Amino acid sequence: MRSLVATTNDVTIAICRLILGIVFFVHGAQYTLGWFGGYGFRGTMHFFTTQLGIPAIFAALAILAQFLGGLGLIVGFLSRIAAFGIACDMLVAIFKVHFAFGFFMNWFGNQKGEGYEYHLLVLALCLLIIVKGAGALSIDRALSKETK
Structure with a gap:
């Protein structure tokens, strides 16, 4: 558990x-x-399963990863797990x-859909949190200080 919540007091990571x-x-x-x-x-769930063809269990996991993962990241609780869930969701997306x-977002409406550049940025941020932890002002930081 200690290595899961271990983090520094880094404000940049926290932001x-x-x-x-x-x-x-x-x-x-x-x-x-x-x-x-x-x-x-x-x-x-209906859209993910019928329009995108995602199996129901994975659709539910994607929804929960974004909602609970986002909440976990806001408060900095089990941030590595939250970031991992969001990263998995982005890889599937x-x-x-x-x-x-293609790569680019559909800023001008001239493509049939959105590219993946946004998702790569999210993956980079998730990787930062998975490797470095939650940073300052997080429940993980408070827990990691208690376990030392």
């Missing part, structure tokens, strides 16, 4: 973790609760959906 957590909590809240114009859990549309 990256917090921003990533907010982004994924908001997306997860769309998927789970229907907030921010989302479809809620049932609607998202790249290869299942976005790779076919």
